[in-house]
Amino acid sequence: MSHDHTHDHDHDHDDAHPYQPDIEDFPFSERMVMTQAVAELIIEKGICSADELRAQIELMDSREPGLGAKLVAKTWVDPDYKARVLEDVAAAAAEIGIDIGEIPIKAIENTDDVHNVVVCTLCSCYPRMLIGLPPDWYKSRAYRSRTVKEPRKVLEEFGTHIADDVEVRVHDSTADLRYIVLPARPKGTEGWDEAKLAELITRDSMVGVTPAKSPEDI
Amino acid sequence: MTIRRHHDMGGLDAGSVDASEHDYAMWEKRVDAIVKVLSTPERKLLSTDELRRGIEELGPGVYDELSYYERWISSATNILLEKGTITVDELATKMAEVEARWTKDRESAS
Amino acid sequence: MDEGPGERILSAGRYHPGDRVRVREAFPPGHVRTPYFVRGCAGEVQECAGAYPNPEELAYGRDGKPDIPLYRVSFLQSEVWHGYDGPGADTIVIDIYEHWLEPAQ
Numbered sequence: 099m100s101h102d103h104t105h106d107h108d109h110d111h112d113d114a115h116p117y118q119p120d121i122e123d124f125p126f127s128e129r130m131v132m133t134q135a136v137a138e139l140i141i142e143k144g145i146c147s148a149d150e151l152r153a154q155i156e157l158m159d160s161r162e163p164g165l166g167a168k169l170v171a172k173t174w175v176d177p178d179y180k181a182r183v184l185e186d187v188a189a190a191a192a193e194i195g196i197d198i199g200e201i202p203i204k205a206i207e208n209t210d211d212v213h214n215v216v217v218c219t220l221c222s223c224y225p226r227m228l229i230g231l232p233p234d235w236y237k238s239r240a241y242r243s244r245t246v247k248e249p250r251k252v253l254e255e256f257g258t259h260i261a262d263d264v265e266v267r268v269h270d271s272t273a274d275l276r277y278i279v280l281p282a283r284p285k286g287t288e289g290w291d292e293a294k295l296a297e298l299i300t301r302d303s304m305v306g307v308t309p310a311k312s313p314e315d316i
Numbered sequence: 317m318t319i320r321r322h323h324d325m326g327g328l329d330a331g332s333v334d335a336s337e338h339d340y341a342m343w344e345k346r347v348d349a350i351v352k353v354l355s356t357p358e359r360k361l362l363s364t365d366e367l368r369r370g371i372e373e374l375g376p377g378v379y380d381e382l383s384y385y386e387r388w389i390s391s392a393t394n395i396l397l398e399k400g401t402i403t404v405d406e407l408a409t410k411m412a413e414v415e416a417r418w419t420k421d422r423e424s425a426s
Numbered sequence: 427m428d429e430g431p432g433e434r435i436l437s438a439g440r441y442h443p444g445d446r447v448r449v450r451e452a453f454p455p456g457h458v459r460t461p462y463f464v465r466g467c468a469g470e471v472q473e474c475a476g477a478y479p480n481p482e483e484l485a486y487g488r489d490g491k492p493d494i495p496l497y498r499v500s501f502l503q504s505e506v507w508h509g510y511d512g513p514g515a516d517t518i519v520i521d522i523y524e525h526w527l528e529p530a531q
Contacts, residue, residue, distance in 0.1 A: 104322075126415075126418055127386070129343075129382070129385075129386040129389050129390065129412050130343045131415050132342050132389050132390070132393055132407075132411060133346055133347050133350070133389045134346075134414045135342070135407060135410040135411040135413075135414050136350060136389065136392070136393055136396070136402070136407075137346055137350055138410055138414070139348065139406055140353075140354070140401075140402075140406070141409055143353070143358065143402075145361065145401070146353045146354075150353055151349045151350065151353060152349075154348075154349035154352050154353055155345045155346065155348075155349045158345065158348060158349070158352075159336050159345070162460070168358050199326075202476075204362070204475075211318075217326075219324070219325060219326030219327075219461050219463075220323060220324060220326075220368075220459060220461060221323070221368055221371070222384070231340060233337045234334075234336070234337050234338060234384075235333050235334060235335050235336075235337070237384050238329040238333060238334065239325060239328075239330050239380075240331055240333045240334065241333050242326065243325040243326060243327060243328040243329070243330045244329075244333070245508050245520055246326040246327055246345075246461075246463065247326070247327045247463070247503075247506075247510070247517070248511060248512075249512070249516070250502075250511070250512050250516075251511070254331060255332055255333050256333075256335065256465070261511075262513045265513070265515040265516055265517060266381075266512065266513075266516045267500075267516070267517050267518070267519060268503075268516075268518040268519070268521075269518075269519050270326065270461060270518065270519070270520045270521075271521065272459045272461060272520055272521045273459055273462065273475075273478065273481070273496050273521035273522075273523070274478050274521075275475055275496075275521055277366050280424065291361060298422050309495075317453070317463075318453040318462075319453045319454070320453075320462045321455065321462075324458075324462045326461045326462065326463045326464075327461075327462075327463035327507070354437060363448035363484050363485075363487075365457065365481045365484035365485040365490075366484070366486070366487060368457065368481075368485065369456075369457040385515075398483055399441055399487070403510065423445055
């Protein structure tokens, strides 16, 4: 959908204030206006360029759970790679062409004895550079407040039952470290290649609220 | 004597987790990008820690009423004002300009 | 030579894997990254996860130097929550800065 703009600005329309189709569909809020105002001011002041903001948006758009799934799938087929992931996620991710940036990410492995689940009670820290932006529920009051004290109940709400003889280990990302769960490899996947294995590895399994999918699920 | 700050919610009671999700709106992605760009080592106009502190200082009512990225932009803007990166007057002028422009865009599109 | 953030510090910090530690029972206002629910609890150090600038200082625009060792500390859920509804082996691991920890008996 296009429409005419009659601005008396002398800069390129697409530059500091690109057309925002989303605002036509619902009323714009104070904070949407504030966002646009701050963006335009920092560009006008030469603090950054419109291109840089755009590139940052594109960077985050390019980060999605498939990247983490690729890394996890490789740990399932290659025990040495898994050891390197457990030691240093940044270096191991770089080996397969993923640059996770400056914020450290630690991998924690689900085993027969331990099921891990990650939360950030104080804000919403999340391994964004490896699995993309977090879902709303991860940032919700209910998840942040209850996962630390009743993790098994929260997991049940996601359809996940952990046996009593398996330890549920909650990780509260309170400092600079972000966490990614390495879900356990499901049974019945012998001989599968990495790409096929990656289809079983969901975002939720890398947060720890579910296991990886089973072959029957796909 | 203990103070529990409003954002420090681990262990409080709450209802069930609502697993529904929304696609991020463009303006939300723009907030994320603004914060990241301002936080680069070359600029250091805003840090993640300052952003968090600013969110925590929004206070209980506002914290709960605003959405996630509304909290982010509120905090980031306050920090920028504190530091003089932008001024209240500049922001007032620009926000009025944006609102007028968008109102006009919406009217001419309908 | 400056160690970068995230460098493992095996011996430079005060605590080591296996040490019993207790979280300070302090409740200041201001930007704190030690959650309320774990203050006063005793747990076991799993590892030192490197040293980082102090977030409590960074939050106010200061540089947070010198870096403070960060520990991954494991707590039994049954010792954190009164009436924890789950097996006794369940734990919670929290990343805590050295100045929020004291030795525990």
